[in-house]
Amino acid sequence: xxxxxxxxxxxxxxITIGELAQRSGLATSALxxxxxxxxxxxxxxxGRQRRYPRTILRRVAxxxxxxxxxxxxxxxxxxxxxxxDGRTPTKADWDRLARGxxxxxxxxxxxxxxxxxxxxxxIGCGCLSLQSCGLYNRGDRxxxxxxxxxxxxxxxxxxxx
Ligand code: FES
Numbered sequence: 001x002x003x004x005x006x007x008x009x010x011x012x013x014x015i016t017i018g019e020l021a022q023r024s025g026l027a028t029s030a031l032x033x034x035x036x037x038x039x040x041x042x043x044x045x046x047g048r049q050r051r052y053p054r055t056i057l058r059r060v061a062x063x064x065x066x067x068x069x070x071x072x073x074x075x076x077x078x079x080x081x082x083x084x085d086g087r088t089p090t091k092a093d094w095d096r097l098a099r100g101x102x103x104x105x106x107x108x109x110x111x112x113x114x115x116x117x118x119x120x121x122x123i124g125c126g127c128l129s130l131q132s133c134g135l136y137n138r139g140d141r142x143x144x145x146x147x148x149x150x151x152x153x154x155x156x157x158x159x160x161x
Pocket of ligand 1: 121122123125126127128129132133134135
């Protein structure tokens with residue numbers, strides 16, 4: 001069994017933002033951004049410096065993984081908020097959340113597949129005709145949905161035409 005000398009310093013249970021940046025591979029600016037967005041929370045030392053529990057590394061890894069698959073910060077925030085006491089996701093949490101994320105990914109993949117099919121029809125054309133281009137805005141039917149290229153913004157023709 002491992003023992004500690006009587007006068008040895010206690011193991012540090014809190015890490016600085018610099019240590020978190022080094023261990024997570026993220027810039028301190030990214031970590032401060034996560035904090036502003038309510039994704040992570042720091043305690044403050046007596047000198048008002050950020051201190052994080054070591055378990056924050058797993059939480060940051062979760063956020064990075066979720067961002068990597070394209071989930072919005074709102075969805076990531078909601079997923080983390082669903083955990084009791086704002087805890088760091090456990091393996092069981094991750095399994096449950098990943099199942100929810102998978103549905104989201106499947107929907108986005110289906111959307112991209114539809115866009116790819118339309119893009120194939122447009123390759124070599126380039127007209128982006130309001131009347132005939134299915135990729136851009138066939139017949140301008142999307143005009144009532146708002147400005148811009150509605151189908152490229154994620155809307156699907158025919159769903160509410
Ligand atoms: S760019 Fe011409 S039909 Fe889409």
